[in-house]
Amino acid sequence: MIAGCNDDGKLRLSIMRSWRSGQEFMFLNQLQNRESPRANADEIAYLQRLVRDKDSAIIVLNKPPKLPGNLPVHNSMDALAAAALSYKYDEGPKLVHRLDRESSGLLLMGRTKDSITYLHWLFSDINRAKSSSKAWNDACESTYQRYWALVIGSPKEKEGVICAPLSKVLLDDGKTERVILSNCSGLEASQEAVIEYRVLGPTINGGSWIELCPRTIRKHQLRVHCAEALGTPIVGDYKYGWFVHRMWKQMPRADFQLTTGEPYKLRRPEGLDVQKGSVLAKVPLLHLHCRELVLPNIAKFLELGVLNLENHHQKSKHSSKPDLLRFVAWMPYHMKISWNLMSSYLV
Numbered sequence: 563m564i565a566g567c568n569d570d571g572k573l574r575l576s577i578m579r580s581w582r583s584g585q586e587f588m589f590l591n592q593l594q595n596r597e598s599p600r601a602n603a604d605e606i607a608y609l610q611r612l613v614r615d616k617d618s619a620i621i622v623l624n625k626p627p628k629l630p631g632n633l634p635v636h637n638s639m640d641a642l643a644a645a646a647l648s649y650k651y652d653e654g655p656k657l658v659h660r661l662d663r664e665s666s667g668l669l670l671m672g673r674t675k676d677s678i679t680y681l682h683w684l685f686s687d688i689n690r691a692k693s694s695s696k697a698w699n700d701a702c703e704s705t706y707q708r709y710w711a712l713v714i715g716s717p718k719e720k721e722g723v724i725c726a727p728l729s730k731v732l733l734d735d736g737k738t739e740r741v742i743l744s745n746c747s748g749l750e751a752s753q754e755a756v757i758e759y760r761v762l763g764p765t766i767n768g769g770s771w772i773e774l775c776p777r778t779i780r781k782h783q784l785r786v787h788c789a790e791a792l793g794t795p796i797v798g799d800y801k802y803g804w805f806v807h808r809m810w811k812q813m814p815r816a817d818f819q820l821t822t823g824e825p826y827k828l829r830r831p832e833g834l835d836v837q838k839g840s841v842l843a844k845v846p847l848l849h850l851h852c853r854e855l856v857l858p859n860i861a862k863f864l865e866l867g868v869l870n871l872e873n874h875h876q877k878s879k880h881s882s883k884p885d886l887l888r889f890v891a892w893m894p895y896h897m898k899i900s901w902n903l904m905s906s907y908l909v
Contacts, residue, residue, distance in 0.1 A: 667852025701858035839896030
């Protein structure tokens, strides 16, 4: 009542200021808590078990689907990494490239300021990452990622390159963001997006395994290119392949073996539980996995000084180590099940 009285504007202004100050104080507290959440012991132990490899410059994780955001982990990746993966460093590692929440596979983190900077350049603008060292530049050019995915249908060509720019559109009054193929009209912002693909085997029960090698790093580019450019959405991708999933479920079929012409029968190993997000589950999980990663041995090059001209002739314990590092990650459980069910004729 007092705050609404017209004859006491000073008191109303004072109350409003106090309210705003309180709101600002609460907001700052929430922001601080959001930026530095405390990871519990189970989360720390869980994340440490995901470490695939590490050295003085990088940490490589084999990320399961729905991390972060799924039990037992509910904090942000950077906050968890600071708590669980510092390993006596002053600061926790930082993500240098990302995977979709629903996808799985190799996730790369930088451990130092220099490694984070060069790795960001490596995945966003390779020309900025290059130096005067031929060995380093050659290693940068050799960097690649390979994904395995199970798609509905099969591409018309067994291998090829997709060059299809992407654009972002906002739906539901700006609440939802969606990535689409750009129409190249010049009226909308677009990003170059390039991937190489290769079909790994025959179509089995309406699905095919394919290998994807992105040459650019764009949000949802693999999923959009598979769904819209190839016409074969990834199993479990309901954002970009919902309609095809409905048709696929309504039209189950058995394809024929290429060698004998006989109907192919899905293998179902004895005791195998197929209701864990696999291809035979009622609601399959996303079948997209970053299986292989090759990148420069940045710890070696940093210690050799080739990325710092002032220390170009510095000796290093890493001098005899390879210029390239290669990592391979095993598939998550639901994809292993699908693989076992459909793997007889994979190449």
